[in-house]
Amino acid sequence: MPTFTYKGKMPSGAPAQGTIDAPQLRAALDKLRLQKLQIAEITEIPQNPVLLYLKKINPFGPSVGGADLVIFTRQLSTLISSGVPLVQGLTILSEQMENKFFQNIVADVKSNIEAGQSIFEAMSKHPEAYSELYVSMVKAGEMGGVLDVILDRLAGYLEASEELKHKVKGAMMYPIVVLTIAMGVTVFLLIAIIPKFKDIFTSFGSELPKPTQALLTLSAVCTHYWYMFIITPIAFIKGLSAAKKNPAFAYKYDQWALKSPMFGIILRKVAIAKFSRTMATLIKSGVNIMDALETVGKTSGNKVIEEAVMACRKSIQEGQRLVEPLKKSKVFPPMVTQMIAIGEESGNLDNMLNKIADFYDSEVDNAVKGLTSMIEPLVICFMGIVIGGMVVAMFLPMFEISQKAGDM
Numbered sequence: 001m002p003t004f005t006y007k008g009k010m011p012s013g014a015p016a017q018g019t020i021d022a023p024q025l026r027a028a029l030d031k032l033r034l035q036k037l038q039i040a041e042i043t044e045i046p047q048n049p050v051l052l053y054l055k056k057i058n059p060f061g062p063s064v065g066g067a068d069l070v071i072f073t074r075q076l077s078t079l080i081s082s083g084v085p086l087v088q089g090l091t092i093l094s095e096q097m098e099n100k101f102f103q104n105i106v107a108d109v110k111s112n113i114e115a116g117q118s119i120f121e122a123m124s125k126h127p128e129a130y131s132e133l134y135v136s137m138v139k140a141g142e143m144g145g146v147l148d149v150i151l152d153r154l155a156g157y158l159e160a161s162e163e164l165k166h167k168v169k170g171a172m173m174y175p176i177v178v179l180t181i182a183m184g185v186t187v188f189l190l191i192a193i194i195p196k197f198k199d200i201f202t203s204f205g206s207e208l209p210k211p212t213q214a215l216l217t218l219s220a221v222c223t224h225y226w227y228m229f230i231i232t233p234i235a236f237i238k239g240l241s242a243a244k245k246n247p248a249f250a251y252k253y254d255q256w257a258l259k260s261p262m263f264g265i266i267l268r269k270v271a272i273a274k275f276s277r278t279m280a281t282l283i284k285s286g287v288n289i290m291d292a293l294e295t296v297g298k299t300s301g302n303k304v305i306e307e308a309v310m311a312c313r314k315s316i317q318e319g320q321r322l323v324e325p326l327k328k329s330k331v332f333p334p335m336v337t338q339m340i341a342i343g344e345e346s347g348n349l350d351n352m353l354n355k356i357a358d359f360y361d362s363e364v365d366n367a368v369k370g371l372t373s374m375i376e377p378l379v380i381c382f383m384g385i386v387i388g389g390m391v392v393a394m395f396l397p398m399f400e401i402s403q404k405a406g407d408m
Contacts, residue, residue: 003019003045004019005018005019005042006019008037008041010037010038019045020032026112027108027111030114031111063101063128064101066165069129069130069134073154073158074155077149079092080147080148081149086147090107090109108122108125109122119147120138132299136287136295137154137285137287150285153285154281157278157281161277164273164364175379179382182383186386187222187226190218191223198219201216209393209397209400212393212394247303254303258331262374266367266368268331271305272332272336272360273356273361277353278296278300279293282295290317293312297309308329311329312325312326323337340353
């Protein structure tokens with residue numbers, strides 16, 4: 001967040017100067033005016049571009065967590081429905097927040113509202129906290145005079161989304177941890193243990209078996225180029241992130257992800273559940289279907305889904321039905337498209353989409369449990385083959401020597 005330095009006068013006439021953090025110049029001025037300071041000069045302190053880049057890519061930097069946003073939304077809904085004015089409600093929430101980053105954002109939203117902006121305009125300035133979906137729903141609630149109802153509905157949607165994320169992350173955590181430990185043990189053996197056997201094997205004076213030679217070569221490579229184990233994953237992740245900025249590559253990658261073995265089934269079910277619940281929440285909140293489709297497409301996180309949703313939007317513009325482009329995408333199963341078609345014809349689309357989302361939430365839960373039970377033995381087999389293979393390769397020369405000694 002930018003830092004500004006200022007000079008001015010206090011209400012008593014005494015000189016005042018210092019620094020203040022704010023997302024932009026206007027927000028800094030608003031904060032200083034609330035302190036009843038008369039500002040004569042204010043300038044932004046230039047920041048080191050290298051430090052800015054490091055902050056940007058730092059995964060441990062300040063952020064707004066899903067749980068923080070759910071709690072904020074639920075509490076703001078309760079305060080507004082209880083008759084507390086919006087600005088006062090935001091003040092109460094910002095004062096009790098433990099997340100300082102989010103606290104500054106809420107304080108800035110409050111100051112922008114006091115300056116005459118609507119709440120959705122103030123929130124739209126902070127995409128790091130409020131997504132396009134969030135802002136769209138708040139806009140619908142504010143314009144319809146039912147902000148507390150919409151916020152309550154939005155909190156329910158966010159809670160369901162967070163629960164879905166936790167299910168998938170929880171399932172992936174076990175195999176990732178086990179594989180990381182397995183790889184760590186393997187690298188430790190290759191770098192620290194196996195080199196000590198090299199001199200022993202050399203003293204044998206005979207040609208080593210091919211598996212042992214291959215293992216010693218691999219150990220030498222790992223010992224001399226150990227830093228590649230750190231650089232390679234980082235370079236791969238950064239390269240993949242850069243490549244995904246290309247729309248064509250991103251589409252192919254997402255298409256492959258949805259069709260990939262084991263994980264593709266879960267990703268597809270998650271995508272359908274997210275699409276259905278987001279669309280249902282927006283429609284029920286009174287968002288225009290064209291705007292709802294645009295928001296769902298942009299927040300889907302998958303280019304294949306986004307293209308299918310945008311095709312739906314175009315189809316409706318041309319006076320056609322919603323369901324036809326979804327069928328052509330081959331992402332949505334017949335059951336889903338049939339239920340959407342029934343909901344579209346009966347005028348009960350939001351309820352039908354919610355039923356689809358509930359069904360696929362349970363499907364994701366079952367798929368995750370099945371994947372976990374399948375991955376566990378695969379990981380154990382992998383560890384057994386790798387570490388067992390290394391042990392066998394190390395003992396092969398000793399077996400050959402023992403055999404030769406026995407023949408003599």
